[in-house]
Every structure is written in structure tokens, then in C-alpha cells.
Amino acid sequence: MMFLAALAAGAIAAPAADNQYGVAPAAGPVERWGTLELSFTGPATGNPFTDVELSAVFRQDGRELLVPGFYDGDGVYKIRFMPDTVGAWRYATRSNAPALHGKRGEFTAVQPAPGNHGPVTVRNTFHFGYADGTPFWQVGTTSYAWTHQSPALQEQTLKTLAGAPFNKIRMAIFPNNDDQVAGQHFPFAGKPPHGWDFGRFDPVFFRNLDQRVAQLRALGIEADLILFHPYDKGRWGFDRMPAAVDDRYLRYVVARLSAYRNVWWSMANEYDFLTEKKTDDWDRYFRIVQAADPYNHLRSIHNAFRFYDHNKPWVTHVSIQHGAATEDPERAVLLRDVYNKPVVFDEVKYEGNWTKRWGQLTPEEMVLRFWNGAVAGTYVGHSEIYTDTSGKGEIWLGKGGVLRGQSAPRLAFFRKILAASPAEGLEPIDKWQDYPFAGKHGEYYLGYFNHAQPTSWPFALFKTGLKDGMRFRVEVIDTWNMTVTPVAGVFEIKKRDDYTFADRDGRSVALPGRPYMALRIVRVPEESDK
Amino acid sequence: MMFLAALAAGAIAAPAADNQYGVAPAAGPVERWGTLELSFTGPATGNPFTDVELSAVFRQDGRELLVPGFYDGDGVYKIRFMPDTVGAWRYATRSNAPALHGKRGEFTAVQPAPGNHGPVTVRNTFHFGYADGTPFWQVGTTSYAWTHQSPALQEQTLKTLAGAPFNKIRMAIFPNNDDQVAGQHFPFAGKPPHGWDFGRFDPVFFRNLDQRVAQLRALGIEADLILFHPYDKGRWGFDRMPAAVDDRYLRYVVARLSAYRNVWWSMANEYDFLTEKKTDDWDRYFRIVQAADPYNHLRSIHNAFRFYDHNKPWVTHVSIQHGAATEDPERAVLLRDVYNKPVVFDEVKYEGNWTKRWGQLTPEEMVLRFWNGAVAGTYVGHSEIYTDTSGKGEIWLGKGGVLRGQSAPRLAFFRKILAASPAEGLEPIDKWQDYPFAGKHGEYYLGYFNHAQPTSWPFALFKTGLKDGMRFRVEVIDTWNMTVTPVAGVFEIKKRDDYTFADRDGRSVALPGRPYMALRIVRVPEESDK
Structure with missing residues (x-):
């Protein structure tokens, strides 16, 4: 309940901040990727939903975005806009209803608040x-x-x-x-x-x-x-x-x-x-x-x-x-x-x-x-x-x-x-080989053993991005019991065959013989080798 | 080598049969889905491959097929045609070379020989x-x-x-x-x-x-x-x-x-x-x-x-x-x-x-x-x-x-x-459930156990097309040793749950505990129940 109370308090304290619909009225500044809401009074007779067309063109420098508006009942029309860049924006409305046509204005989009990362x-x-x-x-x-x-x-x-x-x-x-x-x-x-x-x-x-x-x-x-x-x-x-x-x-x-x-x-x-x-x-x-x-x-x-x-x-x-x-x-x-x-x-x-x-x-x-x-x-x-x-x-x-x-x-x-994985996303390391690892070649490997209950995993990585002497740390992850257990020591690799590099001393990673286990293997940066 | 000898003998013995290229000269009848070959003499100078266009329209009743021709060297042009219906066909050539244009003829397509099933x-x-x-x-x-x-x-x-x-x-x-x-x-x-x-x-x-x-x-x-x-x-x-x-x-x-x-x-x-x-x-x-x-x-x-x-x-x-x-x-x-x-x-x-x-x-x-x-x-x-x-x-x-x-x-x-499977093709019986059977609901089931080495298979079929009292015979297939072993008796099914019918007496099929085993389950026709 804390969460909802906080939202409501914000709406009361600061008129320029989001109201209950999460939109900022036109008067105040709007966050980048926040929502500006413009309200206009227009025709309330006939069927405004089907009779009235409304949109606005939002402009910044040479760029234009065509933004549709909508009828919100009781003679009120709205246009909501999400600025995707900071700075000054101008707008002008278009409508087949004279009362809604040619409304112009401007506002400033400001830096997003923490937690607003955009779409x-x-x-x-x-x-x-x-x-x-x-x-x-x-x-x-x-x-x-x-x-x-x-x-x-x-x-x-x-x-x-x-x-x-x-x-x-x-x-x-x-x-x-x-x-x-x-x-x-x-x-x-x-x-x-x-x-x-x-x-x-x-x-x-x-x-x-x-x-x-x-x-x-x-x-x-x-x-x-x-x-x-x-x-x-x-x-x-x-x-x-x-x-x-x-x-x-x-x-x-x-x-x-x-x-x-x-x-x-x-x-x-x-x-x-x-x-x-x-x-x-x-x-x-x-x-x-x-x-x-x-x-x-x-x-x-x-x-x-x-x-x-x-x-x-x-x-x-x-x-x-x-x-x-x-x-x-x-x-x-x-x-x-x-x-x-x-x-x-x-x-x-x-x-x-x-x-x-x-x-x-x-x-x-x-x-x-x-x-x-x-x-x-x-x-x-x-x-x-x-x-x-x-x-x-x-x-x-x-x-x-x-x-x-x-x-x-x-x-x-x-x-x-x-x-905590590479920001680029987890990429399969060696498809078609039943090698259940994803990550980033030479840097990061996340493996998952599914239902299997191995007691050890012979340290071997697919060749892409690897060379002799690279060193890796390993953590054993119990995905069900939610533990991450570092494996002692560092694994240094050596080319083993056409496809893999293995630990130079032929070592394996010990595993507990339970299902749902994962491994996280992260390269030790060269600097810390010294 | 018998095969090649037979082909060559055929070409010599019967001018209307296939020659070494497997095509019948225009004179004789052509099998449905066989190949008729028309040959024409045309320009040998310039570059016939790029200069000369040749095609023929083949007609039967109201139907027309446009068939491209090709240059085969030495001033010889060919058009090959595969009639897909029996009966009389007529053709007329089209070309930008006068010597090849407007050639007309007809031939009869006859029933295919055994072994010719068409495309x-x-x-x-x-x-x-x-x-x-x-x-x-x-x-x-x-x-x-x-x-x-x-x-x-x-x-x-x-x-x-x-x-x-x-x-x-x-x-x-x-x-x-x-x-x-x-x-x-x-x-x-x-x-x-x-x-x-x-x-x-x-x-x-x-x-x-x-x-x-x-x-x-x-x-x-x-x-x-x-x-x-x-x-x-x-x-x-x-x-x-x-x-x-x-x-x-x-x-x-x-x-x-x-x-x-x-x-x-x-x-x-x-x-x-x-x-x-x-x-x-x-x-x-x-x-x-x-x-x-x-x-x-x-x-x-x-x-x-x-x-x-x-x-x-x-x-x-x-x-x-x-x-x-x-x-x-x-x-x-x-x-x-x-x-x-x-x-x-x-x-x-x-x-x-x-x-x-x-x-x-x-x-x-x-x-x-x-x-x-x-x-x-x-x-x-x-x-x-x-x-x-x-x-x-x-x-x-x-x-x-x-x-x-x-x-x-x-x-x-x-x-x-x-x-020996249903002519319609093998259709997966119950996808998304790791149920490795394909066939035809209610009629025919082919299952495969892959690397697994089961010693028995509890008789249970996915519900589609089934009703209580249907009876099935089972054969155990060793796909590697190439044996088909009938299972004694008949399995009669009874609804077990929302998804499956099982043997009414809860029986299983015995399996030999080897990999690469398959099952063939075929419904016993009602007639033979009597």
C-alpha cells in the first residue's frame, strides 16, 4: 500500500507532476519519455468519437511527429505526447472541428527522473x-x-x-x-x-x-x-x-x-x-x-x-x-x-x-x-x-x-x-551441439544443466574468442535454492581440439549432483593476472 | 551393371522408347509423365544461346502449357515436354528465328508404365x-x-x-x-x-x-x-x-x-x-x-x-x-x-x-x-x-x-x-507433451524411444479419435537390428483421464531395455472383433 499512497501524494504536492493517469498537464515541464497531456474543449453533440478528427504535429528542430488525439467524453478532447528527446517542442493541432483546429503551444522536455529509462x-x-x-x-x-x-x-x-x-x-x-x-x-x-x-x-x-x-x-x-x-x-x-x-x-x-x-x-x-x-x-x-x-x-x-x-x-x-x-x-x-x-x-x-x-x-x-x-x-x-x-x-x-x-x-x-550478464544479451555459445551455454565469447558463459544431476563438469569452452592462457573464474549456481558458490581457484585454458579449449590441467568443476544447477564462468581480466 | 545394360538394350530395340537421355523422340507415343523431345534445325551462327528464343505451346482441349526450348549445339534446338495427362496433345513453336517458328505437330500421351508414378x-x-x-x-x-x-x-x-x-x-x-x-x-x-x-x-x-x-x-x-x-x-x-x-x-x-x-x-x-x-x-x-x-x-x-x-x-x-x-x-x-x-x-x-x-x-x-x-x-x-x-x-x-x-x-x-504407414503421412499425435508418437488418430501409431532403454511401455494413447472398447495390436520394432516382433494379444482401451485412453487392464508392453526401439500400434478392425 505504500506504493499507491506515494503516488497519490505526489499528485497533490506538485501540479506539474503526473496526475492519477500518469500524465503531466501541459503547463509544466515533461520528462523525456514522460507523458504530456493537452486538453481541449470541443463539440459535445453528435458523436464526437466518429465525427471529430483530431491530431497534433509535434516539432523539434526539423523533426515532426504526427500524434493522434482522442475524445475523452463531456466535450473534452485530449492529445497525449511522449517526447523522446529533451529540449523545446512545439505543437499545432489539426481537426475538422474549428474549435480544435490550429491550437498551438510549446513545452520543454527535461531529463528523465531516475527509473525512467524510456521505452x-x-x-x-x-x-x-x-x-x-x-x-x-x-x-x-x-x-x-x-x-x-x-x-x-x-x-x-x-x-x-x-x-x-x-x-x-x-x-x-x-x-x-x-x-x-x-x-x-x-x-x-x-x-x-x-x-x-x-x-x-x-x-x-x-x-x-x-x-x-x-x-x-x-x-x-x-x-x-x-x-x-x-x-x-x-x-x-x-x-x-x-x-x-x-x-x-x-x-x-x-x-x-x-x-x-x-x-x-x-x-x-x-x-x-x-x-x-x-x-x-x-x-x-x-x-x-x-x-x-x-x-x-x-x-x-x-x-x-x-x-x-x-x-x-x-x-x-x-x-x-x-x-x-x-x-x-x-x-x-x-x-x-x-x-x-x-x-x-x-x-x-x-x-x-x-x-x-x-x-x-x-x-x-x-x-x-x-x-x-x-x-x-x-x-x-x-x-x-x-x-x-x-x-x-x-x-x-x-x-x-x-x-x-x-x-x-x-x-x-x-x-x-x-x-549481471553482458549488456548485449546472452547469445548461444555453440548451437547444434547440445552445449547449454549462452553468453559472450571469451568473456562470459552461463550454463544450465536442466534436469541433469551432474557431479562434475569438465572445464571446456567452445573455441570462438579464446586463446591459450586465458583465465576464468567459475561460480556454481543452484537456481532453485538460490545460491551462488564460487569455485576455488582459477581455470587457465589450453586448446584441446578443433572445437574446444579446456583447463590446462584437465580439471573439472565439482557439482552437487542435484538438478537445476547452473554455472557462471567469467574471464579474469588480464590486469589482475599480474 | 545390369541396370545400365538394360537401359541401353531398350534404346536399341525400340526407337519409340527412351533414348540414352531418357526422352522419347517425337515419332512415337509418350508415357504420361514421360518426356517427349522435339528437335529442330535452326541458326548455328552468331550466339544461338543468347540470340535465339524458342518455346512451344502445348495444347490439350482448352488447356495450354508454355514450354521453353533450348539450344543443344551444332544448330540443333530442342523442346522437351512432360505430358501430365493422357490423350492427344498438339503443339506449335514460337521463335524469333523463322526456321524455328510455327512448327506444329501432335502426339499421344499413353498410360504410364509400371514404376512411373509421376512427379x-x-x-x-x-x-x-x-x-x-x-x-x-x-x-x-x-x-x-x-x-x-x-x-x-x-x-x-x-x-x-x-x-x-x-x-x-x-x-x-x-x-x-x-x-x-x-x-x-x-x-x-x-x-x-x-x-x-x-x-x-x-x-x-x-x-x-x-x-x-x-x-x-x-x-x-x-x-x-x-x-x-x-x-x-x-x-x-x-x-x-x-x-x-x-x-x-x-x-x-x-x-x-x-x-x-x-x-x-x-x-x-x-x-x-x-x-x-x-x-x-x-x-x-x-x-x-x-x-x-x-x-x-x-x-x-x-x-x-x-x-x-x-x-x-x-x-x-x-x-x-x-x-x-x-x-x-x-x-x-x-x-x-x-x-x-x-x-x-x-x-x-x-x-x-x-x-x-x-x-x-x-x-x-x-x-x-x-x-x-x-x-x-x-x-x-x-x-x-x-x-x-x-x-x-x-x-x-x-x-x-x-x-x-x-x-x-x-x-x-x-x-x-x-x-506400410497411413498414406496420408505420419502426423504427430500429441505435440508439446514429449509423446514421441506419430500416425493417424484412432488407427495407427508409430512411436520411437530414441536413446532411452525402456523395459516396458504402459499402454496409453492420446484421446483424439478414441473411444472405449477400441482394440489395438502392438509390434515392437528394433530399428537397429531390423526386427519386428508382434506382441501377444490385443489391447483394449478405456478412458483414463482428460487426455488418455489406456489398456483396460492396465497392461504394459514389454520392451527389451535396448536403445533405438520403436512401437507400431494398429487398430484391430471392428469386423474382426466379432
Whole structure:
């Protein structure tokens, strides 16, 4: 609760700081990668959602960004902007409504506050980084409908996330078929469950979403927003709206939320289960989002059984559901090889005690998949589906709340190990050879032994980047018990054969004969050799 | 040698039958999917290869096929045609040379002889079949430059193939850098190694290639013709010709060889090692071949480390080099999931005693990869690289000759098992679950235990297509020792849980505790229950 109190206090104390929606009013300075919000009064009659067009051109030096605006109800129109450089910016609005057209102004973007690293983008082909250069080591979770629950449960979810290891959450804009709470709002105006006015959005619904995304941002968590999903099953009908409604919905979401630096766009969860949509629809959604988003936030699509063609140019990274690929690094690496983009195994079955086999991973198996993913140079996602013994059905995967599993602390430990890895990302050291190491040739090696229970590991590294006499220190990592144990002494290498360098004295690293063990091997700098 | 003698005798005895190039002269009837060859005399001056355009339109009822012709030297022009239906066909030539233009004629295509099943095409998304409906169970091998060796060695290779289990061979049109024999001909006219006349082909070279492809056809072996490769390494320069020469070369090859029903087009071996070519070049080659080939023969491209985007529409099936993917069916199946096309792991390392680790598979490991590929619903390729103890360097992978390995008989056994499988192809039964069975739900299950050495297998099948009371017979297959042992009795199933049906009495299948074991489980028809 400390976290939420702090946010609220900030909003009261400083008018120029973020309000509850995490946006700075136009008067004050705005952080680089923060959100400026411009508000205008315009037409309130007719249907402002469909009748009124509004955008602004933001200019700095010779550069222009076209930023879409949106109607927020009650005659209020807004334009949100995320400056990606510091300094003076000017803007001018464009609208088919005279009251909104030609509004001009300027503001200054200032250095970001600590913790604001900017948006995440693809880096080094297979990895991610924040705009300020900080690596982004994706450790994700999923809670589809947490923003569709009661305010109290939403706040509980935020509290859980504040103490959890996750830096990305997958979350859906549309509710699931079983989501219904008192006073609930929906993306569209009209009467649930089927009396929607697809021409009008419900600003109250979206203000809550804005706020939740802003709160995630304050927690350093990326919001991987799922734009469509198949869990409607006839309840609300959001999975089979007319194409023109889909398209307007996407543009509205992008206009409202793209100025939040922590937004990622996931076209769908289990896209191939959305039986009303064809490949052309998905391609169109990608293109609409890509064209409307001034900041080029990350874009992906998540499958059930049939992979989308992630080679298509609008896909920035690969979002995968696969139940078995991360049981083995040589499986996981194949999708990297295929797509030449970052691969995030967002769904690898879930930790839990569910009746279905996709929700029965032991916590050990959940953690194992993150490690296998890492030594394959890929990323993995968590969720859990343990029975809520209170009987309220508050399960993390669907509704958020509390975590009941045991993987989260181990994923915090895992994330710390990643954060101490080379900033370029972990690259597989010697693919096709069942050699489960990733890292940076000649500098850093992270190996993982999966279910195996070795009692020793003969010190041998793949040749790239090595030469005789290099020296390495080794640590033995127990990924389940969360210990890092340095191995005494230094290993000095000598060429052994066409492919490997081994310890010059033929030494091995002793291991405890337990599963889930890892090794971290780091080169001793030349200087300290002296 | 019997085989070659028989072919020659046929050519002498019956003028209307195939000649040494495997083509029927225009006078006689032609088999459906056989090759008709029309010859014309035309200009011999200038450069007929570049000056003269020749094609023919073949008509049957309302259907027209545009078939390219080619210059065969000495003032002779040819058009080869593969009729894909029986009955009367008419043709008319088109040319910019008056002597070749407007030639008309007709012929009759008759029923194919036994053994002629037509060309192979994609079937059931992931599999292959001959045009007459016969399944094609790909069991491939590779011998890159066998047609560039001495005539005696080429004949030895054919003799070996006649007794080998392979129904496809990958072979290159260009020689490797170490291929040089007495009296050698090359695809281009001019003086080797660098004095080529890229404007003129060498018909003598191509006549040998024609003949070899025809001989493979007679053996029931598909010729997967590799159009470019990176093993030139400065010797001949065929890996870095001007783009216009590449394109003319492709059209010439297609004009000469597409009327052979057993031709497949492989744009390259290890395409990503051809440093002079870009993705756009490969895309262009595919499109040229696709446009020029009237019969739409199979098209693929083979990689070293970087996969081509096999989702591109001109790729008919996926040709893969990968050293580890077929060690495990759950790896292999991933590429099927990605591409939704037939996947052929054409190179999975090679059986041999080579100095490099890609040529050190034991025969057991070579055979294992075919079985893993099969239960993943994919296909695998063989080759071997054993030292030639005669010192002549006659190694199967490069030059053909004899097979020295021990995998071939096991692959013959494997192919027999495939041939007795459902004609639709082997489909994975329960992906993502490390359940190594493929087959046809409710009818046929082929399982493979890889390196594991189980002593029993609890009888349990994935639910799809099953109901209580169905009965199955089981055979235990030793894939290495090539035995099929029926298990006594019949297993009757009963629903066990949400996912499986098990033997109603909880029985298991006894296994001998050796590696490389497989199971074949076939439903007992209802009729015989009575």
C-alpha cells in the first residue's frame, strides 16, 4: 500500500507532476519519455468519437511527429505526447472541428527522473533494451483481466507486482467471459452483455486502464496490452465485432495509450482461436497499430497452436505459446534461428494445480523453463493457476490478486543473474551441439544443466574468442535454492581440439549432483593476472 | 551393371522408347509423365544461346502449357515436354528465328508404365505424394558432385544407388573446387578454370546431366538439383557470376530438365555461405525457376546457419540443415509448426569418421535421426563421409562411388516401415507433451524411444479419435537390428483421464531395455472383433 499512497501524494504536492493517469498537464515541464497531456474543449453533440478528427504535429528542430488525439467524453478532447528527446517542442493541432483546429503551444522536455529509462525496443537482433541504453531482461508474467476486477482486487494486484520479479505483464483490454463485477465499465458504451453502441467508447473504462498502465510504468513494468482474445465465448461479443469497429477500436487505444512509454502491443492472445478473424485481419491490425503509433512500440501476436508468420515486417519480436519448447535450449533456439528477432516464450504452460495439463507445472518446472530459455538466448513468461482456496476464484492468470506459487522468488534470483550478464544479451555459445551455454565469447558463459544431476563438469569452452592462457573464474549456481558458490581457484585454458579449449590441467568443476544447477564462468581480466 | 545394360538394350530395340537421355523422340507415343523431345534445325551462327528464343505451346482441349526450348549445339534446338495427362496433345513453336517458328505437330500421351508414378508434389500440407496418388516417403541422400566424376565412377554411383534405400538424391549442377577429372566438361563453354564464355553453355556437359537425371528416374530416385553452392572457393567462379548470367543459367537448366518428372529444384546448398548473393537474389532465382518451369516442380533452399524465410510463397517445402534438431522429435516438429509445409532435414550432420564434428555421426545416430524425424512428421536426409582407404578420395558425400557406412540397410528397413504407414503421412499425435508418437488418430501409431532403454511401455494413447472398447495390436520394432516382433494379444482401451485412453487392464508392453526401439500400434478392425 505504500506504493499507491506515494503516488497519490505526489499528485497533490506538485501540479506539474503526473496526475492519477500518469500524465503531466501541459503547463509544466515533461520528462523525456514522460507523458504530456493537452486538453481541449470541443463539440459535445453528435458523436464526437466518429465525427471529430483530431491530431497534433509535434516539432523539434526539423523533426515532426504526427500524434493522434482522442475524445475523452463531456466535450473534452485530449492529445497525449511522449517526447523522446529533451529540449523545446512545439505543437499545432489539426481537426475538422474549428474549435480544435490550429491550437498551438510549446513545452520543454527535461531529463528523465531516475527509473525512467524510456521505452523498450529491440536491440542486437535478439534482445531488448531501454531507450537510454539500459538492457531490458524480460521476465514476464500474465494476468489477463486484472484491470477488469474490483478496484480493491486491482490494487492488490499492483501491490503483488510491486514485490514480484516481473518487468512485463501481459494483460487484455477486453474482459473474459467470466469477468463481471459491480459497477463494471466496458470499452464500449451501451448495455452489457450485447447492447453495445460500437460507435462510442466508454471513457470511464479507459481512464481506469490509463491509470493502471501508468501505475505499472511507475513500478518499472512493461504493459503488454492484448488487443484481442478468444475468451469471450459469446458473452460480450468483442471477439467478433465488425471490421470497421475493430479498426476504430485499435486507433482509439493507440491514441490513448501510446504516449505511455511502457506500452507493448500484442495483437492477440491465442490469435488462432479467434475463429472469426483471418490472416488478413491480423495483418491489417498490425499495420493500423504501426501506422497510428508515433513511437513504434513493440508489436507481437501470441498463438495457440498455429504460429503467425513472425517474419512479417511489422512484427518486432516473436511472442510464442509452446508447451515444450523451453524444456530444452536446443528446442528454444530453433525459433530464434527461424525468425532472427527476439523470441519471448510468453506461455510455456503455467505453474499450478489446475485440472488441465497446461496448468500443472511444478514451480521447479516453471523456473527451469526460464533458465532454458535464457541459455537459448530467448525469454520466457510466467503465470500461475492455483486454486483460490477462499473460493472467490481469484487466480493470478485470470484476475490477479496474490501469487500462491513458489517460482516467483526464484525468478527474482534469476533476474538478478541476468542483470549481471553482458549488456548485449546472452547469445548461444555453440548451437547444434547440445552445449547449454549462452553468453559472450571469451568473456562470459552461463550454463544450465536442466534436469541433469551432474557431479562434475569438465572445464571446456567452445573455441570462438579464446586463446591459450586465458583465465576464468567459475561460480556454481543452484537456481532453485538460490545460491551462488564460487569455485576455488582459477581455470587457465589450453586448446584441446578443433572445437574446444579446456583447463590446462584437465580439471573439472565439482557439482552437487542435484538438478537445476547452473554455472557462471567469467574471464579474469588480464590486469589482475599480474 | 545390369541396370545400365538394360537401359541401353531398350534404346536399341525400340526407337519409340527412351533414348540414352531418357526422352522419347517425337515419332512415337509418350508415357504420361514421360518426356517427349522435339528437335529442330535452326541458326548455328552468331550466339544461338543468347540470340535465339524458342518455346512451344502445348495444347490439350482448352488447356495450354508454355514450354521453353533450348539450344543443344551444332544448330540443333530442342523442346522437351512432360505430358501430365493422357490423350492427344498438339503443339506449335514460337521463335524469333523463322526456321524455328510455327512448327506444329501432335502426339499421344499413353498410360504410364509400371514404376512411373509421376512427379512428386506436396500433399496434406506436411507430406509428399506422387501425381498418381502413391505416397512419397522421402528417404534422401546427398552426393554433391557425383555427375562431375569419371564416367566409371558415375556408373559405380548409379550401381550403388540401385541397391540403396534412397528415393531422393541432392546433387549439384556446378562442380566443387576439388572436382577435376580427365576430359571434364563444365556448364559453360570456354577454358577452365576462369576463361569461361558465360554467354555459351556446353551441351556436352548438360547431355551427361540429362542422362544421369534420366537414369535416376529409371531407378525411382528424385533428383534434387542444387542450382548454386558455396564450394567453389575461387576455383571456377560459378558462385559469383553476373546476375544476368545466373538468370540465363537458371532458365537454361529449367528448359533442359523440367520435363524430367523426378526433378526438384534446390536453389542452393548452404545459401548463406554464398557471400556474393543477397536475399533479393535468392528471391529472384525462386521466381525465375517458378515462372520458367511449366510443371511447378518442388522448390526449396538449403541453409548453413541462417534460415531462409521458408514462408515465402515460392518455397514449396522446407529444406533444412541443422545439426541437432532431429535428435529429438519435439525439436523437429517446431519447424513444421513454423512453416506449415513439408520439412525435410536434408542435412543433420553425416555418418562418418571425418575430422570435423559434422561428419562424425555413428551409423546408430544417423538412423536415429530418421526415426525422430518421422515421429515428428518430418523427413530426413542421409550422407556419409568415411575416409576412402584406397586413397582416391572417393567419398560418398562429395563424389559418390560406394557406401561404406552401416546406416543404409537400416534406412531400407525404415523405409519399409514408412511404406506400410497411413498414406496420408505420419502426423504427430500429441505435440508439446514429449509423446514421441506419430500416425493417424484412432488407427495407427508409430512411436520411437530414441536413446532411452525402456523395459516396458504402459499402454496409453492420446484421446483424439478414441473411444472405449477400441482394440489395438502392438509390434515392437528394433530399428537397429531390423526386427519386428508382434506382441501377444490385443489391447483394449478405456478412458483414463482428460487426455488418455489406456489398456483396460492396465497392461504394459514389454520392451527389451535396448536403445533405438520403436512401437507400431494398429487398430484391430471392428469386423474382426466379432
